[in-house]
Amino acid sequence: MGVPQPIELQAQTGNFKYFTLKEEINLDESTEQLVKDVPQLSVWGWFPPVQNYLNKKIQKNSNNSDKIGLKKFENGGLDKTLGFRATTSDILETNSNSSVSDDDITLDGINKPGYQIEFPYQVSGGAEFDNVSSSTQKYQKSNDNTVYPYSPVYSDITFSILVGVVCIFSITFSFLVGPLVLVTSYVSLCLAPSNRWYLYSITACAIGLGLCIPSFFNATGQVVLGIDLHLWDTDLFRGDKTLMGWVFPLGQLGLFVQDSSWFGPSSFIGRLSTEIFQISYISYYIWGYFMEIYILYKLWRASLSSDLEERKTISLWDQRLKMFICSWISTYFVCFSINLMFPAESPRVFLQGYYDTKLVGFGFAGWIRGLIDQGATGSFGSFPSGHIATSWAVAFASYKIIPTYGYVSATAAFLITIATMYLRYHYFVDFLCAVPVAFVCVMYGGFYSLADIRNGISNIYHGIKNKISSKSKNDDIINTL
Structure with missing residues (x-):
């Protein structure tokens, strides 16, 4: 038997590759999973209502x-x-x-x-x-995993109903407006295979809904003239005299301003007030469009963002867009419907024999007023005031999205409310009818409920009550001293 020889380790002369085994991270799968977390946009949240x-x-x-x-x-x-x-x-x-x-x-x-x-x-x-x-x-x-502050099923239903109502109005008015763009964009919206397709469709639909309003306003007047409907100015004027006759001459703020030595149309304060109120009155056209453009911007920005967390917010901005459009655009069509049932010209036409002084301001207001008078020829949309209803609906809806913008637009809505009567465009009863229209439409949009309105009124009441009681207590303390 031989003796075992020790094994000698020979030096390696060739290139020897060292390697270690470690767990590989599949970045593609991780990124793909994050991308899947971005919700798919749709208006079919109501079918099935899960x-x-x-x-x-x-x-x-x-x-x-x-x-x-x-x-x-x-x-x-x-x-x-x-x-x-x-x-x-x-x-x-x-x-x-x-x-x-x-x-x-x-x-x-x-x-x-x-x-x-x-x-x-x-x-x-x-x-x-x-x-x-x-x-x-x-x-x-x-x-999707998005947590919504409002019901997505409700917002999808109300948005679809609104588009349907707009198309019905278009057909009723013998295609004076033409629902082709709205119908096409909404069908494309329903059949959108991707978020990008959906965004193009919802943008076209939102812009179409906003731009169709002037055409519907003119179409309402043509329908009233075409079928020769009874005008209600006499009844509205009688209502003003009953409700506000103890405050203003014949219940008209415009007549009070005309007869005032301080606020008269020819005084400096009167001219300045006319300019301010006229600018406020025409600003009504921009507040809703500005908010719609802002929401569309945020929606597209979230869609194109490289930050996946921001991309996940597209469903929230999509819901806000639909809810805002429902709150804003619905006020127009509620007002148009009432205008057809109770057409009226407005105090500036019906009571023009009572006014012997024109509201021209420093010049700009007079020019704007002339353009409005030309464009409003054949208009019968006095009752209720669409300016008041729409302005307050935009303010309350905007507050739920951007509180600061809500406060600013609410200030504008307050000035618009005064301007409608100061500038002789509306009766006081037009204002009274516009208030419930605004409340109904913001509730239709979904931002508010009856409980919210009830709590808001209760808070205002208790706030005023507390201030009065606090003032009375302070007066009692002063009297005891």
Whole structure:
């Protein structure tokens, strides 16, 4: 047997390649997954109406027990409710640092992972629940992960109804406006195979809806003349005298201004006021268009952005666009419908025998007024005031998108409201009818509900009441001193 020889390691003379094994990251798959997270835009959210929404409520009942529930609609229309009960003594403690442990929470027959129960309100020590129940809702569609502040199903339905109404108006007016662009863009919108195609279609549809308004205004006057409808100026004038006759001559702000030595058309204050109100009056045409252009800009910017998180916001801007258009454009067609039922010329025509002084301002207002008088020949859209209804609808809807723009447009809406009567364009009853039209249209758009309007009126009432009571208390203190 031989003796085993030691193995000698020979030096490597060739090129030896060293390598290590490591986990490879597939960037293409990761990017593809992120791209898939960008929602697909559509106006078919109402068919089928699959939508999840989060509904949190706190209510007080007779046995002093409060229930916080989480409600979620699943696919197929089945609804499941998660909730827990906790007595007020379990939640409300005198110590402000108190908290509720997991043992205090009991699920009502549901024991599934993946659900999270949250307190929508943080109650400090000594606080009590009142009898008014509060709720907040968030919505989510089945085909994307975007959390919507408003119902996407509702906004799709109202937008489709609005486009249909516009087309019906066009057909009724014997194609004076021509619904071809709107019909084509909406059909293209419904059949859009991609977001880019959808954006082109929604842009054309939005611009078409905005630009068709002047044509419908003229068409309404032609219909009134064509079928020789009865004019309601006498009745509207009688209403003004009844409601405002104790304030203004014959109930007309224009007559009060004409007879005033301070605000008369020939005085400096009167000329300046005429210029301000005339500019405010014609600015009514721009506030809605500016907001529509801004939303379209944000929508396209989100679509073309290289930031995937910003691209995911396209569905939110798409919803805002549809909701704003419904709030804004619907006011016109509600006013047009009422104009056909109650056509009227306006005080500047019906009461022109009472006015012996023209409103010319410093010159610019007179020039603008002349153009309006020429363009409004054969117009019967006095009741209700489309200027007032549309301006306030734009202001309230814009506030939900850009609060600053909402405040600015609300200021313009206030000036427009005064200008309609100061410049002799509308009756006071035109204003009274325009207010509910504006409220109905902003609710149709979906930005507000009846509860929001009720709470807003209640807050204004209590705010005024508190200021009056505070002032009376201060007066009592001063008197005691």
